[in-house]
Amino acid sequence: MECHVYYEGDDDPKKCTARRLERFDKATLYRRMEQVPYGVVLNPHAEQALSPADAEEGLGTLVALDCSWESAEAASFRMNGVHRALPFLVAANPVNYGRPFQLTTVEALAAACCIFGERERAAELLEPFRWGETFLTLNEEPLRRYGECTDSSDVVAVQEDYLADEDAEPASADGE
Numbered sequence: 001m002e003c004h005v006y007y008e009g010d011d012d013p014k015k016c017t018a019r020r021l022e023r024f025d026k027a028t029l030y031r032r033m034e035q036v037p038y039g040v041v042l043n044p045h046a047e048q049a050l051s052p053a054d055a056e057e058g059l060g061t062l063v064a065l066d067c068s069w070e071s072a073e074a075a076s077f078r079m080n081g082v083h084r085a086l087p088f089l090v091a092a093n094p095v096n097y098g099r100p101f102q103l104t105t106v107e108a109l110a111a112a113c114c115i116f117g118e119r120e121r122a123a124e125l126l127e128p129f130r131w132g133e134t135f136l137t138l139n140e141e142p143l144r145r146y147g148e149c150t151d152s153s154d155v156v157a158v159q160e161d162y163l164a165d166e167d168a169e170p171a172s173a174d175g176e
């Protein structure tokens with residue numbers, strides 16, 4: 001799976017996972033939008049959830065936008081391709097550990113590889129990050145279940161299980 005990143009460059013360069021991916025030759029970064037190839041665009045604002053059915057649509061290419069979360073509004077995702085949101089998964093990076101949906105660029109690319117059945121590629125992307133393996137272990141079950149789905153509506157149905165657990169947690173804590 002080829003990994004491409006449109007690099008906005010407005011986030012802390014020391015913590016930027018896309019720059020580290022480029023340094024380790026695991027993804028290609030672009031400073032100009034028109035240079036970014038067509039593919040499955042990982043876009044948290046997309047209406048449809050990513051599923052194994054999208055693997056062929058993207059022609060073996062994944063695209064992410066690396067920018068700060070402040071500037072990651074819907075209008076920033078102008079890349080050419082099939083736009084998909086990742087379903088419920090939690091971050092393992094130290095900045096957002098345990099937070100659902102807001103993944104780093106490398107976590108998002110690795111999650112998409114797993115959903116497309118390319119777990120080895122996911123592990124390879126995460127290898128330069130000390131918390132990389134934790135992302136795969138923390139999300140092992142949902143990633144496996146999403147990867148077994150047929151289409152986006154299946155993925156959303158599986159996601160409901162995890163969202164229901166999230167809702168239940170504060171209620172049980174309060175319910176003493």
Ligand SMILES: C[S@@+](CC[C@H](N)C(=O)[O-])C[C@H]1O[C@@H](n2cnc3c(N)ncnc32)[C@H](O)[C@@H]1O
Nearest residue numbers: 016017042043044064065086101103104105108
């Ligand atoms: C907003 S940037 C933040 C990058 C961070 N500065 C870093 O160093 O990795 C994260 C990118 O990963 C992808 N991404 C993260 N969470 C996602 C989700 N829930 N659905 C789809 N794409 C997601 C998007 O391309 C998003 O723009």
